[in-house]
Amino acid sequence: MTDLLDPDVVEDGPADLADPALETRPDRRRLRVSVGLTLITLGLALLLFLAYLFSFTGLQADRRQRQLLNVFTTPAGAVPLSGALPKSGAPVAVLTIPAIGLDQVVVQGTSPVELAGGPGAMPQTARLGTKGNAVIAGRRFTAGAPFADLTKLRKGDKVKVISGLGVFKYRVSHTAAEVQPGQTDPVSPARRPQLTLLTASSLTGGGRTFVVAKLVSDPAAAKRPVHPPTAADLGVTGQSGAQASAIIWGLILLLALVGSIVAYQRARGRLVVVYVLTTPIVLAVALMFYSQLYKLLPSMI
Numbered sequence: 575m576t577d578l579l580d581p582d583v584v585e586d587g588p589a590d591l592a593d594p595a596l597e598t599r600p601d602r603r604r605l606r607v608s609v610g611l612t613l614i615t616l617g618l619a620l621l622l623f624l625a626y627l628f629s630f631t632g633l634q635a636d637r638r639q640r641q642l643l644n645v646f647t648t649p650a651g652a653v654p655l656s657g658a659l660p661k662s663g664a665p666v667a668v669l670t671i672p673a674i675g676l677d678q679v680v681v682q683g684t685s686p687v688e689l690a691g692g693p694g695a696m697p698q699t700a701r702l703g704t705k706g707n708a709v710i711a712g713r714r715f716t717a718g719a720p721f722a723d724l725t726k727l728r729k730g731d732k733v734k735v736i737s738g739l740g741v742f743k744y745r746v747s748h749t750a751a752e753v754q755p756g757q758t759d760p761v762s763p764a765r766r767p768q769l770t771l772l773t774a775s776s777l778t779g780g781g782r783t784f785v786v787a788k789l790v791s792d793p794a795a796a797k798r799p800v801h802p803p804t805a806a807d808l809g810v811t812g813q814s815g816a817q818a819s820a821i822i823w824g825l826i827l828l829l830a831l832v833g834s835i836v837a838y839q840r841a842r843g844r845l846v847v848v849y850v851l852t853t854p855i856v857l858a859v860a861l862m863f864y865s866q867l868y869k870l871l872p873s874m875i
Contacts, residue, residue: 612835615853619827619860626864627716631690635718638691642679643668658738659701663688666695667702667737669710674723680735684711685806686813686873693720696772698803699761701796702735703742703789707764711809714773714783715875716868721773724785725750733769733787739794744769744787753782760784761803767793772809772874779810779872812870820870823863830856 642665660666662683670677680702684694693712700706712721733744747768752775753760760770760782767789775781805811834852841848 612831612838615831615834615849615856618853618857622857622860623864623867626861626868631716631868632718635691635720639679639718642681642692646679662697663691667735669693670734670736671727671731673728673731674726676720676723678712678720680710683807684809684873686816686869686871689713689809689873690717690868692717696761696803696809697807698799698801699770700763700767700798701739701794702737702769703739703767703791703794704796704798705765705767705793706798707762707768707770709761709770709772709803711772711874713874715777721771721874724771724773724783727785731787733771735769739796741791742789742794743791745790746785747788748786750783750785753784760786761808763798763802774809774872774874777875779875782808782810782874809874810872812872816866816869820863820866823859823866827856827859827863830859 645665646668660682662681662685664682665679666682667680668678669680678692680693680695681688681691682695682697684696688694689711690713693710695702696709696711699709702708702710712724713719714721714724727746727749729746729749731746733746735742735744760772769787769789771785771787773783775783806814830852834848834856837848837852838845
């Protein structure tokens with residue numbers, strides 16, 4: 575009885591029940607869960623980026639190739655088949671290399687956007703099938719990786735190009751080699767009719783690998799380029815002007831992540847519901863951000 579009436583005991587009981595540490599435990603738990611869900615979302619976003627690079631861009635390229643091939647069977651095909659130089663991004667030829675199973679529509683231009691749809695004829699180099707050095711650049715790791723097996727080509731392998739100027743047959747004369755400092759650039763003009771196939775040497779975009787094939791059929795006549803290819807044409811840089819859109823979508827993605835964290839904090843007992851609702855939004859915004867970020871990467875990777 576005396577213990578029950580002890581003032582110290584009476585005072586300690588309510589004090590323990592009102593301990594602030596006990597009240598903050600649910601908040602700490604929600605914080606840990608929120609951080610965990612955010613990390614999971616970031617992990618999914620990273621996996622989505624890898625999936626975008628090595629899978630989704632390939633699906634986009636396949637769809638674009640079908641569209642480009644259809645151009646040759648429509649009235650729009652009169653432009654490339656007439657021999658006139660098509661505008662940037664339009665189909666200019668069909669490239670076939672049986673040794674590596676390559677059969678691709680070639681577009682005019684070598685920017686990241688143009689090479690996302692297939693190999694591209696480099697501006698300011700010789701027209702395909704004519705005297706001089708005609709250059710086709712292609713991606714090695716993304717967008718279906720049409721030039722992934724370029725290093726497997728051997729001397730004598732056949733290369734066929736069908737363009738508006740005719741059907742041209744080439745044979746590989748120089749197998750895959752990486753551009754070395756101090757050597758003549760493989761896109762430089764040449765007197766003899768040849769075809770240079772160009773791609774990236776590494777996933778980082780550093781270095782270039784090329785294969786040279788000599789023309790074994792009769793060349794067509796066409797004007798030779800006056801100016802050399804620009805830095806953007808060489809395929810070692812990203813899309814100029816894409817920085818602004820990448821920054822904007824990056825900020826939107828950041829806001830989406832912050833909004834998700836705030837929603838987790840306020841969800842209390844409905845964290846799973848909030849996660850299910852916010853994750854698709856974050857991933858959709860991330861996909862838009864990746865599409866802009868992809869344009870900033872070197873166009874031949």
